[in-house]
Amino acid sequence: MAAVESGTCEGPAGMSAVKRLSHAAPLALRILAECPVSKARACVLTLPHGPVNTPVFMPVGTQGTMKGITVEQLEELGCQICLGNTYHLGMRPGPELIEKASGLHGFMNWRRNLLTDSGGFQMVSLVELSEVTEEGVMFRSPYDGKEILLTPEQSIAIQNSLGSDIMMQLDDVVSSTVTGPRVEEAMHRSVRWLDRCIAANKNPDRQNLFAIIQGGLNADLRKACLDEMTKRDVPGFAVGGLSGGEEKDDFWKMVTLSTDHLPRGKPRYLMGVG
Amino acid sequence: MKLELSKVVQGCRLGLLTAIEQTAQHSLDVPGCLLFTHCATVPHLTQDTLHTLSNLPAVTQVTLNCLAEHHEVLEEFKEGVRKFAGLHDTALYCSLHDSATTNPAGHITNKTVSVWGSGGRMELTVAKFMALQAAIKPDFYQSMADGETWQANTSRKRVRKAVDRTLAHLDECLILHQKTQELKQAKIFGVVEGGDILEERVRSARETAKRPVAGFVLDGFQSAAMEQDLRSQLITAVTAELPQEKPRLLQGVGRPDEVIACVEVGVDLFEGFFPFQVTERGCALCFDCTVTTDPETAVLESNEERPVVEEPKENGDSCPENMTRFEMNLNDKRYREDLRPLVEGCSCYCCKNHTRAYIHHLLVTNELLAGVLLMLHNTAHYLRFFRALREALANDRLQDFKRRVLQ
Numbered sequence: 297m298a299a300v301e302s303g304t305c306e307g308p309a310g311m312s313a314v315k316r317l318s319h320a321a322p323l324a325l326r327i328l329a330e331c332p333v334s335k336a337r338a339c340v341l342t343l344p345h346g347p348v349n350t351p352v353f354m355p356v357g358t359q360g361t362m363k364g365i366t367v368e369q370l371e372e373l374g375c376q377i378c379l380g381n382t383y384h385l386g387m388r389p390g391p392e393l394i395e396k397a398s399g400l401h402g403f404m405n406w407r408r409n410l411l412t413d414s415g416g417f418q419m420v421s422l423v424e425l426s427e428v429t430e431e432g433v434m435f436r437s438p439y440d441g442k443e444i445l446l447t448p449e450q451s452i453a454i455q456n457s458l459g460s461d462i463m464m465q466l467d468d469v470v471s472s473t474v475t476g477p478r479v480e481e482a483m484h485r486s487v488r489w490l491d492r493c494i495a496a497n498k499n500p501d502r503q504n505l506f507a508i509i510q511g512g513l514n515a516d517l518r519k520a521c522l523d524e525m526t527k528r529d530v531p532g533f534a535v536g537g538l539s540g541g542e543e544k545d546d547f548w549k550m551v552t553l554s555t556d557h558l559p560r561g562k563p564r565y566l567m568g569v570g
Numbered sequence: 571m572k573l574e575l576s577k578v579v580q581g582c583r584l585g586l587l588t589a590i591e592q593t594a595q596h597s598l599d600v601p602g603c604l605l606f607t608h609c610a611t612v613p614h615l616t617q618d619t620l621h622t623l624s625n626l627p628a629v630t631q632v633t634l635n636c637l638a639e640h641h642e643v644l645e646e647f648k649e650g651v652r653k654f655a656g657l658h659d660t661a662l663y664c665s666l667h668d669s670a671t672t673n674p675a676g677h678i679t680n681k682t683v684s685v686w687g688s689g690g691r692m693e694l695t696v697a698k699f700m701a702l703q704a705a706i707k708p709d710f711y712q713s714m715a716d717g718e719t720w721q722a723n724t725s726r727k728r729v730r731k732a733v734d735r736t737l738a739h740l741d742e743c744l745i746l747h748q749k750t751q752e753l754k755q756a757k758i759f760g761v762v763e764g765g766d767i768l769e770e771r772v773r774s775a776r777e778t779a780k781r782p783v784a785g786f787v788l789d790g791f792q793s794a795a796m797e798q799d800l801r802s803q804l805i806t807a808v809t810a811e812l813p814q815e816k817p818r819l820l821q822g823v824g825r826p827d828e829v830i831a832c833v834e835v836g837v838d839l840f841e842g843f844f845p846f847q848v849t850e851r852g853c854a855l856c857f858d859c860t861v862t863t864d865p866e867t868a869v870l871e872s873n874e875e876r877p878v879v880e881e882p883k884e885n886g887d888s889c890p891e892n893m894t895r896f897e898m899n900l901n902d903k904r905y906r907e908d909l910r911p912l913v914e915g916c917s918c919y920c921c922k923n924h925t926r927a928y929i930h931h932l933l934v935t936n937e938l939l940a941g942v943l944l945m946l947h948n949t950a951h952y953l954r955f956f957r958a959l960r961e962a963l964a965n966d967r968l969q970d971f972k973r974r975v976l977q
Contacts (some may be wrong), residue, residue, distance in 0.1 A: 353758045359931075359932075359937055360928075360931065361932060361937050361939040362939075363937065363938050364942060365939070365940060366919065366923075366939070366942065368622075368919070368923070384935075388935055389927070389931045389934075393906070396909070397928075403925050403931075405924055429580055506971065566830075
């Protein structure tokens, strides 16, 4: 397990600056260097399964494997963290078996870090007839046709079984090309779902839950989301709801707005960008 | 090329094939198998993963069906297929056909044979065949041959024609071989045909043995084509006509029980396609290939890792076609939660790092890694089988070994 530093993080300008983590999160971020011109920074992110040098691109091992390569090859390539997909693994082989096999690390025999997404994105992008309510995302399983409801609690339960080093909250994902009241609804719901995810996390001592900033391409909504989510006691933040086909010019504006208001001492994960 | 036999007991030959190429660094244990490739790559494996295996065969096999369509490029490349494919340091054998696939019949003529590449059928004359060999630059290769006698009820006339054509092709190949600069260091193997007709087999063997070839390929004995009893009978008659000091390579036979039976009638070398076929059906080799010891050495060997044989396999749900009793079907639901390695005590990368449940998951989800891991295990197990076979021969324990493999 990583040694834990209680980091300082700066809240929004004007507020009293120092916030401490209320419990020992299994994550530490050490900033090695910051660019004097841009906001770029080089860090070492220490997680339960070792260090990760950032900025980093995380290979996607969707179904518990990097396509065609062994974990030994992946390690030799220098990969320090890769992704597993909660939706797919939750379907096959399912969280019970993976838990029995000592988590996703044990099941695929990967000894470095793993990040799992919430399963939400696959559900709205892969599955026809999915419906979002306050409870969760309702969809029809493509494997057996049964109706399934994925709630924040269930997403976290699956990710707890997978045992990933970083887990993503279940968020209400809306395409960046969507405008209107749906975007605001999704942003507020994502905040409420973040709280439910935090409450549901059985393993805060060894699994890091990240929040996902939403708000579409609307600067006001983004800012409101940032204000709310940074009040929560999470070890890291993701910028979500982008890379869905929006104009690049709109895209980067939302990214830079987000990083302006995210705490310096916590890692930032930009989702869907490779 | 030299075959050094250390022991011959009841028809079984044990030894070493040396000086396979000019630089004379590689030698191949006999009886042994070749390293099977598709287009000069071991299926599913790259050099990284391939070299997690120890004691690879010293000879890698390539087949013309894959390479024929790359003739122009290979000719321009000038340095042969071993370098073109980035193969490791290995000797190279080139065969006409790929024993893991069956070709459509009926396309052979007096002057040509056909191979099937990605673009379809290509017709080869001896001239074209030899030009290909020059571009490929193998260390040894089979001469062009008509082996299309495997269909049921092939007429005697057709079998005789196959023998005649093959001899004619051999003679032409030999002439062109002498004239081809790129093949100066290479050796040519004659091909014995004759279908299932004893007299034709003997005739083919006798005639081929008269030619200045470095070894013999036994063709038309493919697993699907013939029962082992007949095969053994015919091979016995064939090897009686062949010089003892030249190697015999049997094509198209790879199942462990058939391998042992063919070793017992004087075969030295086998192709290595069987592990690949097992892999393609999502299965893993698991048969017992340990060599028993006499009581004195039992204490020493009890400390070594020995693969443990799998429980008897009842047919699971939908057994893959052609599945043999030497393997387990990882597609079967029974392995879904099985956290044991494929074979207890196996030292291959797959067994040291992964479980049956994981392999099953990879197969269910159609992941590429399933092929990689199964290929590693199956190749390791098959090579271990040949090592154990040689050890059994060396220690006069063949019958006992045979019993264990066949149980």
